[in-house]
Amino acid sequence: MNAATTTEILRYSAFTTDPAGGNPAGVILDAAQLTGDQMLAIAAEADYSESAFITAADPSRRRFRLRYFSPLAEVAFCGHATIATAVALAERYGVGELAFDTAAGEIRVATAAVDGAGAVRATLTSPPTHSRPAEGVEVDAALDALHWQRADLDPALPPHVAFGGNHHLVLAAVSRARLADLAYDFEALGGVMRAHDWTTVQLVWQESETDFHVRAPFPPGGVVEDPATGAAAAAFGGYLRTIGRVRSATTLTLSQGADMGRPSTLTVNVDPTDPRVRVAGHAVPIVP
Structure with a gap:
């Protein structure tokens, strides 16, 4: 079996409150042992514009290293997959500030619960534009x-x-x-x-x-x-x-x-x- 068939792909839609809207992204929480080629294969299997892979995690410091892949290539930074990953992590570790180390530099993301149903909203701070x-x-x-x-x-x-x-x-x-x-x-x-x-x-x-x-x-x-x-x-x-x-x-x-x-x-x-x-x-x- 290859990595694409054994790695769990979480699927989120970003910039929406409706799964039928927004931009779908794959989120892979444990990609520390995956090669770049394996991540590319998983992104192709997910078949979304991008998927985010957590390649190192320090939950106690709320700091994570991310890589992003489209079905064809690695990209330095992806906003919607960052929002999706931040919400997935907030659902597991609670809302608050997160730090992502990416090829584009450090990306800070604030997460907060915004209504009684537990919906999470995330705000990323971009690299200098x-x-x-x-x-x-x-x-x-x-x-x-x-x-x-x-x-x-x-x-x-x-x-x-x-x-x-x-x-x-x-x-x-x-x-x-x-x-x-x-x-x-x-x-x-x-x-x-x-x-x-x-x-x-x-x-x-x-x-x-x-x-x-x-x-x-x-x-x-x-x-x-x-x-x-x-x-x-x-x-x-x-x-x-x-x-x-x-x-x-x-x-x-x-x-x-x-x-x-x-x-x-x-x-x-x-x-x-x-x-x-x-x-x-x-x-x-x-x-x-």
């Missing part, structure tokens, strides 16, 4: 693969490459209808993203000053679209700070996944004096 204007050739290559035109972009939110643990290309759609109509060239966009080391393309439409609708193609991970992307949400918060759209402590609401039938809600807290961004949401077990 930063953002730069996307180069014309980068934007053109992405637009070609998306089958978008320059006229489809909102000039109020310029294209950037934003970082919140991973790099993400941020493109703002001029309308909700443009965002909803997503039929891109999977292989072409995946090639562009791999060439530039982008984990997702963060497609957004601004509904109000603090409310955004989001879609996130993820072909480098073998996934057409992510229904909730915590790392990209953190990067997007940093992007808004960089371009001067956040001038005081602000709470943003990102709605993601509705166009693919898995609605998700990500709460993003941005402080213009702090490069780290806080991303919050629930996670719930997926019952077979």
Whole structure:
């Protein structure tokens, strides 16, 4: 028997209170003896956009080492799998502060019970975020693969490459209808993203000053679209700070996944004096 058939995979959906919504993640609590190849095989078996593996644990200090795998590759950081793991650990060890050591650095996560039913909400603090204007050739290559035109972009939110643990290309759609109509060239966009080391393309439409609708193609991970992307949400918060759209402590609401039938809600807290961004949401077990 191989590791993929003997290792327990816990299944949670993050950034939702409904198992039919949000972004599913695999959570493996004891991966200390697994190799990278075995973890990749387990992530492929779970068949979610990412799974999180605890490779070292110190419950008395509430400190854990995490690795993240998509079905195709290891990634440095994954927000929704971090939220899922934090909720799984809070259910076992109680709510409170957790520290995760990841390839992107230390990630702190606060967990708290939010209602009488025992639901747990987790808030991760991202690595320091930063953002730069996307180069014309980068934007053109992405637009070609998306089958978008320059006229489809909102000039109020310029294209950037934003970082919140991973790099993400941020493109703002001029309308909700443009965002909803997503039929891109999977292989072409995946090639562009791999060439530039982008984990997702963060497609957004601004509904109000603090409310955004989001879609996130993820072909480098073998996934057409992510229904909730915590790392990209953190990067997007940093992007808004960089371009001067956040001038005081602000709470943003990102709605993601509705166009693919898995609605998700990500709460993003941005402080213009702090490069780290806080991303919050629930996670719930997926019952077979």
